Amino acid sequence: xxxQAGKSANAGQDPAVIAALQAALAAEQAASYGYGxxxxxLTGAKFAQAYADGxxxxxxRDSLTVMITDRSAQPRPxxxxxxxxxxxxxPAQAIALxxxxxxxxxxxYPALVAVFDPALRAFAARRMASCAVTAARWSGHSQAxxxxxx
Amino acid sequence: MLFAAGTRHxxxxxxxxxxxxxRNAYSxxxxxxxxxxxxxxxxxxxxxxxxASLAGCKGLAALNPPPAPxxxxxxxxxxxxxxxxxxxxxxxxxxxAAGHPASGLLAAVLADHRVHLAALRSRxxxxxxxxxxxxxxxxxxxxxxxxxxxxxxxxxxxAAAERAAAARLxxxxxxxxxxxxxxxASIGASEAAHAMLLGRVK
Numbered sequence: 001x002x003x004q005a006g007k008s009a010n011a012g013q014d015p016a017v018i019a020a021l022q023a024a025l026a027a028e029q030a031a032s033y034g035y036g037x038x039x040x041x042l043t044g045a046k047f048a049q050a051y052a053d054g055x056x057x058x059x060x061r062d063s064l065t066v067m068i069t070d071r072s073a074q075p076r077p078x079x080x081x082x083x084x085x086x087x088x089x090x091p092a093q094a095i096a097l098x099x100x101x102x103x104x105x106x107x108x109y110p111a112l113v114a115v116f117d118p119a120l121r122a123f124a125a126r127r128m129a130s131c132a133v134t135a136a137r138w139s140g141h142s143q144a145x146x147x148x149x150x
Numbered sequence: 151m152l153f154a155a156g157t158r159h160x161x162x163x164x165x166x167x168x169x170x171x172x173r174n175a176y177s178x179x180x181x182x183x184x185x186x187x188x189x190x191x192x193x194x195x196x197x198x199x200x201x202a203s204l205a206g207c208k209g210l211a212a213l214n215p216p217p218a219p220x221x222x223x224x225x226x227x228x229x230x231x232x233x234x235x236x237x238x239x240x241x242x243x244x245x246x247a248a249g250h251p252a253s254g255l256l257a258a259v260l261a262d263h264r265v266h267l268a269a270l271r272s273r274x275x276x277x278x279x280x281x282x283x284x285x286x287x288x289x290x291x292x293x294x295x296x297x298x299x300x301x302x303x304x305x306x307x308x309a310a311a312e313r314a315a316a317a318r319l320x321x322x323x324x325x326x327x328x329x330x331x332x333x334x335a336s337i338g339a340s341e342a343a344h345a346m347l348l349g350r351v352k
Contacts, residue, residue, distance in 0.1 A: 106339065113335045114328035125320055125335040132339035133346045142343040144262040145269070148336045 017120070018073045020111040021064055024124070027108035028061035029078035031101045037084060038101075041094035050098060053134050057105065060127055067120070095138050102135035106147035222330060225322040226274050229334065232315055233267040234292035243308060246299040252351045256308075259344050266337045273330060305351035312345040 035054030042050050061078075068075040085104075088097050105127070112124035132146035219227075240260035247253045295311055298304045319338035323331040 110332040110335065113323070113332045116328075118324050121324055121331060122320070125323055125331075125338065128335050129316065129320075129339040129342040132343040136343035136347055140347070142259065142262055142340055142347060144265045144340055145333075145336045146339040146343065148332065 014071075017115050017117065018068065018071060020115055020124075021068050021071075021073075021120075022076050024108045024112055024127070025061060025064040025068065025075055026078075027105045028057050028064060030082050031057040031105050032061055033078070033082050034084065034097060034101045037088055038094045038098045041088060041091050043091075046091065046095070049137070050094070053098065053102075056130065056134070063123070067123075099135050099139040102131045102138070103143070103146070106131035106135070108147075110147050221325060222327050223274070225326055225334075226270060226330065229319065229322065229337075230267065230270045230274065231292070232318065233263055233270060233337075235295065236263045236311065236315060237267060238292040238294040239297065239308070239311065242294045243297050243304055246297065247301065247304060250301050252301050252305055255305075255347055255351065259308075259312075259348070262340055262344065266340065269333060269337075273333070302351045305348040309345040309348035312341045312348065316341040316345065 032054060035050055035057060039047055039050040039054065065075045084097060085100055086093060086097055088094050109124040109128045109131075113121055113128070115121055115124075128147045132143065135146070136142045237260065240256055240263060244253060244256050244260065247256055295307070297307055316338040319334045319341070323334035323338070326334055
């Protein structure tokens with residue numbers, strides 16, 4: 001789908017911006033899938049938390065999809081299924097997966113923070129903070145440099 | 151890396167010093183044969199002076215005073231000062247919270263702030279010419295925020311301080327160069343997580 005030449009024509013030509021958006025989209029798509037697995041192993045308040053966190057990733061995924069199409073690029077589709085980074089067969093393992101996914105999604109955003117577009121940079125910083133808060137809620141621990149290292 | 155104000159100034163003074171040494175070698179008071187290095191330096195200085203006059207430069211006196219620091223340097227200095235206040239505040243809070251279950255969390259958060267401070271300081275290169283100005287902004291002993299001595303009020307106050315610090319970083323990173331923006335975003339995210347954890351203290 002090509003937009004008419006106009007206000008977004010210049011922004012749409014920067015491959016580094018598109019690549020950063022696509023990488024963030026891929027991470028949010030994977031987390032949206034993963035929270036379905038997390039929730040299936042939890043009950044009560046923890047299930048409700050996993051559901052809410054999954055919705056947060058789906059919203060971010062949808063926002064990124066719009067940002068990419070607004071720049072005349074094609075959002076890469078999600079995979080049908082994902083290989084999970086850890087085996088999940090218990091509530092404790094589900095919580096470990098949720099924590100790991102939040103760390104991984106946060107790590108997908110520094111490349112977008114490096115973009116000069118202030119709206120994209122602010123969005124990426126907000127997502128890094130949101131992932132850090134959610135990871136800390138699941139694990140009970142904070143990280144000194146969410147998304148960067150450790 | 152960001153150079154605090156005055157780096158170019160200090161570098162220019164270094165070049166002046168080299169030129170002066172060369173002139174001394176030719177003053178005749180000492181019978182020193184000009185070394186190859188001195189000859190090359192004179193040639194380079196003459197070439198530089200020639201091109202400078204051709205370009206219509208104002209001359210070396212125009213290098214005074216050192217230029218004002220750029221916005222990225224100021225943002226970095228403010229972030230360093232803010233982290234110093236947080237470190238001092240958690241030091242005081244840990245003493246008051248001794249024996250309380252929250253003291254483990256406070257110690258972990260203090261450890262995060264110490265590495266934040268170290269990372270921010272490592273981004274700032276301080277040239278000799280800027281020491282006096284930096285001493286005014288960073289050399290002061292940081293004053294810890296005043297805290298309640300009982301929980302969960304202390305944790306609530308610390309959570310508010312963390313949220314304020316994260317909000318300030320979020321504002322500053324929008325105008326920062328890319329790599330500094332990434333560091334500020336990550337530190338802000340860490341502080342947002344601190345605020346959430348502190349909010350759960352009973």
